[in-house]
Structures are given as structure tokens and as C-alpha cells.
Amino acid sequence: MSHTRSVLLGQGAGGGVLAVSALAEHGIVDRIVAEFPDAALEGPAFCRRLAESVEYELSALSGQDAGTRLHSRTEKFRTLGSAL
Numbered sequence: 001m002s003h004t005r006s007v008l009l010g011q012g013a014g015g016g017v018l019a020v021s022a023l024a025e026h027g028i029v030d031r032i033v034a035e036f037p038d039a040a041l042e043g044p045a046f047c048r049r050l051a052e053s054v055e056y057e058l059s060a061l062s063g064q065d066a067g068t069r070l071h072s073r074t075e076k077f078r079t080l081g082s083a084l
Contacts, residue, residue: 027080030057 023029033053039046061069 026082027076 020029020032024032031053033046033050035046036042064072
């Protein structure tokens with residue numbers, strides 16, 4: 001999960017800024033939690049949205065058997081960011 005609209009890349013990553021939507025597109029983040037306009041300015045509302053997102057993701061995972069979860073995670077991390 002990510003809660004920002006963009007991420008600053010370090011020198012090793014070529015520097016610059018990468019949109020969070022691109023991170024989601026390439027499987028680096030699973031879900032983007034919106035900030036309206038800045039999480040620091042709307043703390044309680046943002047925390048509720050973040051908690052709801054975490055609850056949703058954990059609920060989805062708890063419905064899978066351990067073997068399926070392990071296989072999915074292995075595949076995800078095997079190819080993580082390979083298109084960037």
C-alpha cells in the first residue's frame with residue numbers, strides 16, 4: 001500500500017519522481033490510499049481509509065489457503081518491478 005501520489009527515487013534508481021500509479025501498475029504496491037489533499041491535514045479520515053484498506057487486504061488473504069498464498073507471494077516477488 002502506498003499513501004502518496006509520487007515517490008522520490010534515489011540516485012541508484014536514476015533519480016526523479018515515479019507516480020504511485022506506475023508502482024501499482026508494476027505490482028510494487030497493491031493498493032493506493034487517497035490523500036485529500038494531504039494525509040497530514042486529514043489525519044483521522046486518512047487513518048480510517050488506511051485501516052479499511054488493510055482490513056480488506058487481510059480479509060482477502062485470510063480466505064486463501066496457505067499454499068495458494070505462498071505461491072502468489074513467490075510469483076509476485078519473483079517478478080516485482082521487472083518492468084521498471
